[in-house]
Amino acid sequence: MAENMRSLRNFFLYECLFALTFWNHISLSVENELFTPVSSDFREDGSDKKIKSLPLLYTNSHQSKANFEWVVIQNTTESLSLSEITNDNVKKLVALLSNFGKGSRLQNLTLTNVSVDWNVLTEIFQTVWHSSIEYFNINSATQLSDISSYNFNYSGTSMKALTMKKIVITDLYFTQDDLYRIFADMNIEALTIAESEMIHMVCPSSDSPFRYLNFLNNDLTDLLFQKCETLIQLETLILQRNKFESLSKVSFMTSHMKLLKYLDMSNNLLSHDTADVQCRWAESLMELDLSSNQLTDAVFECLPVNIEKLNLQNNQITSVTKGMAELKSLKELNLASNRLADLPGCSGFRSLEFLTIEMNLILTPSADFFQSCPRIRELQAGHNPFKCSCELQDFIRLEKQSAGKLFGWPAAYVCEYPEDLRGTQLKDFHLTELACNTTLLLVTALLLTLVLVAVVAFLCIYLDVPWYVRMTWQWTQTKRRAWHNHPEGQETVLQFHAFISYSEHDSLWVKNELMPNLEKGEGCVRLCQHERNFIPGKSIVENIINCIEKSYKSIFVLSPNFVQSEWCHYELYFAHHKLFSENSNSLILILLEPIPPYIIPVRYHKLKALMAKRTYLEWPKERSKHALFWANLRAAISVNLPMADGKRCGETD
Numbered sequence: 001m002a003e004n005m006r007s008l009r010n011f012f013l014y015e016c017l018f019a020l021t022f023w024n025h026i027s028l029s030v031e032n033e034l035f036t037p038v039s040s041d042f043r044e045d046g047s048d049k050k051i052k053s054l055p056l057l058y059t060n061s062h063q064s065k066a067n068f069e070w071v072v073i074q075n076t077t078e079s080l081s082l083s084e085i086t087n088d089n090v091k092k093l094v095a096l097l098s099n100f101g102k103g104s105r106l107q108n109l110t111l112t113n114v115s116v117d118w119n120v121l122t123e124i125f126q127t128v129w130h131s132s133i134e135y136f137n138i139n140s141a142t143q144l145s146d147i148s149s150y151n152f153n154y155s156g157t158s159m160k161a162l163t164m165k166k167i168v169i170t171d172l173y174f175t176q177d178d179l180y181r182i183f184a185d186m187n188i189e190a191l192t193i194a195e196s197e198m199i200h201m202v203c204p205s206s207d208s209p210f211r212y213l214n215f216l217n218n219d220l221t222d223l224l225f226q227k228c229e230t231l232i233q234l235e236t237l238i239l240q241r242n243k244f245e246s247l248s249k250v251s252f253m254t255s256h257m258k259l260l261k262y263l264d265m266s267n268n269l270l271s272h273d274t275a276d277v278q279c280r281w282a283e284s285l286m287e288l289d290l291s292s293n294q295l296t297d298a299v300f301e302c303l304p305v306n307i308e309k310l311n312l313q314n315n316q317i318t319s320v321t322k323g324m325a326e327l328k329s330l331k332e333l334n335l336a337s338n339r340l341a342d343l344p345g346c347s348g349f350r351s352l353e354f355l356t357i358e359m360n361l362i363l364t365p366s367a368d369f370f371q372s373c374p375r376i377r378e379l380q381a382g383h384n385p386f387k388c389s390c391e392l393q394d395f396i397r398l399e400k401q402s403a404g405k406l407f408g409w410p411a412a413y414v415c416e417y418p419e420d421l422r423g424t425q426l427k428d429f430h431l432t433e434l435a436c437n438t439t440l441l442l443v444t445a446l447l448l449t450l451v452l453v454a455v456v457a458f459l460c461i462y463l464d465v466p467w468y469v470r471m472t473w474q475w476t477q478t479k480r481r482a483w484h485n486h487p488e489g490q491e492t493v494l495q496f497h498a499f500i501s502y503s504e505h506d507s508l509w510v511k512n513e514l515m516p517n518l519e520k521g522e523g524c525v526r527l528c529q530h531e532r533n534f535i536p537g538k539s540i541v542e543n544i545i546n547c548i549e550k551s552y553k554s555i556f557v558l559s560p561n562f563v564q565s566e567w568c569h570y571e572l573y574f575a576h577h578k579l580f581s582e583n584s585n586s587l588i589l590i591l592l593e594p595i596p597p598y599i600i601p602v603r604y605h606k607l608k609a610l611m612a613k614r615t616y617l618e619w620p621k622e623r624s625k626h627a628l629f630w631a632n633l634r635a636a637i638s639v640n641l642p643m644a645d646g647k648r649c650g651e652t653d
Helices: 004-024 090-098 117-127 176-182 245-256 297-301 390-401 438-462 463-487 506-517 539-551 566-583 603-612 625-639
Strands: 071-075 079-086 108-115 135-144 161-169 192-196 213-214 236-238 262-264 287-289 309-311 330-335 353-357 379-381 415-417 496-501 551-558 588-589
Touching: 079 090, 079 539, 090 117, 117 176, 236 245, 297 496, 309 506, 496 506, 496 566, 506 551, 539 551, 551 566, 551 625, 588 625
Parallel strands: 079 108, 108 135, 135 161, 161 192, 192 213, 213 236, 236 262, 262 287, 287 309, 309 330, 330 353, 353 379, 496 551, 551 588
Antiparallel strands: 071 079
């Protein structure tokens, strides 16, 4: 019965309201309830769960306010939203609100575009305080003037939360306690004063029931709540977008807040110097937002030890200090948009589960990150200027082993360096194991070097390279001595028609057949033969070189004995060298006996080449063919040489 009576009374009051607004040309529109969230983390039951933000009622369109005392934006059983409140219509507003006693269903009241003086505003507050309203919102209060002391009665209220936005004070001179004391001593759980250029807030006079304070976007400084011991119930404190500068002073501000769990200090001017006094935070603090400040590496020396969630995004941190105090309870760490060059280790964060380190200066992340952070569940490291190199290969392999712990893979992980790989996703970047494994590369290079050395050594031995090197050296030395012993520009005079090279085993044929037939037959052929023309005192090699250079031709008597002779090899080498250096046709090959190819040593490859490409004279066994042989040989060495006076063919110099 009582409930029916209350419903009937409420219906009657609303009918009066409609009649009053119509009679005073007030536009009224009844719409569906609309709620917009305010930044509020107020916890209603004291648990870890956050209830939704305080309801703010609004409409999409306002009607013209000309000649209107106020405009009813919204009207429902539980919510009322009014606009255009002035000193002229405040008495009617107070009279209206006085009808909503504690038995009323009205819980939400929103006033928009309020233009009243201080006394009128406090009168509205006092009326609301003793009504059924639990959530009171004021948006855009202007012309707030004549601030003075007011004896506010806080007793017997249903109020839980007050939200004030865009409050403009027109007074230039007033006592701050007169303004701030009313709000500081309110016996409610949540208070929001935002976007109001507030420069200070006094500490509550006695133990305060505040559990949620939000002073977003004001001008508060480090002086706020210093040595304030009455905020014993406070759990959430939001001081975003103010003018705090000292992190250590902020820590001391919280030291007396025994139940504080969440603190938002983002978008301030905070910094910390190692020379500052030691920080002292509330032991209950679990979540701290220090993003968008001016903090450097020293911040890790001033952090609450029991913190679980830490946001250091958009600061000036270059490295995580290893000597800092351990944050054993830290589970979430946000280091995005700093200046870090590598992933931080977890030596100080043994419980870390979530790490965000996007948009830093990381070129090659450490591959041992997951080993040093065994409890990590998610790593968000994309949008860094990755350098695609061998060092990055280990990190890419680590992603395959991490079972999806890299957040944003693969789209957010792109090569920045080198230029030719810019824009390539890390998942598409690959290098061979040989290119990146230093040990394997060294072993492979060593093996290849050994194989190459072995091959070169084998070829040198097989082709008798040391012998050729030695002969080239001796030829070079002989030419150098000859150049020093003779005047510059003097040319060597040819003294012999031919130099004879043969094996000692074939000397009988040379002395009995070759030399007599060439030197004593028709014409005059002068032959250089080692037994009579080598100069005593000079080395054999030097004599060979001198004789070859003084001879127009070089005759080689080839036989199985020839290819077995070391000195014949020397003579053939030097004669062949002259052939190529002077571009002459000075070699005459006489095949005294057939030479099977298999008995020719490997180092006689030049002899094989000469016999394959050049025409040689073969000594005939038939005596009838000897005359033709000698004629051909004479024709091959026919040349006019200047003869010294008194010299006969066959005589030496």
